[in-house]
Amino acid sequence: MIGEMTVQVRVLDIKEGQQWYETFLCRKPDFIPHQGFAEWELIPGCWLQVAEGKPVVGSGPIRIGVLNIIAERERLVKELNIEFFTIHSREEVPVKWGTFTDPWGNRLGLFEYVSEGENRTS
Structure with a gap:
């Protein structure tokens, strides 16, 4: 049985x-070991x-559930200058989703x- 999970991304400058x-x-990190x-x-x-290190380009995506994907996309484009990304949906899929990259x-x-x-984030 799985009790916890970690996912790691790498950045050149921590x-x-x-x-x-x-x-x-x-928010700030919960733990800096x-x-x-x-x-x-x-x-x-x-x-x-x-983690500081050489990024593995093309891995992921790591998707995070949000209450309002359009508002979050607007915030990220404005605050982090990420490229505008398309929000996808399909009738048979219970979510809308979009993908982008960090720097x-x-x-x-x-x-x-x-x-x-269905929402588990509220």
């Missing part, structure tokens, strides 16, 4: 990377690790449940 992810996640490393617990038992080439994304009954 100070720059930590600041970018603080803005992306709207040592130099060159910062961690955010996104939901209980699910951690995003940002180091790590693929990230957002999703929003179409039906409020």
Whole structure:
């Protein structure tokens, strides 16, 4: 049985990377175990690790659930200067989603449940 999960992205400069992810996640890291490393617990038992190192281009995407994908896209384009990304949907899929990259080439994304009954982020 799985009890916890961590996902790691790498950035070339930890100070720059930590600041970018603080803005992306709207908060400071939950844990900085040592130099060159910062961690955010996104939901209980699910951690995003940002580590200094050579990024693995093309990995991911790591998708994060949000309540309003359009508002979050607008915020990220404005605050982090990411490229405007398309929000996709399909009738048979219960979410809308979109994908973008951080400045180091790590693929990230957002999703929003179409039906409020499905939403687990509220």
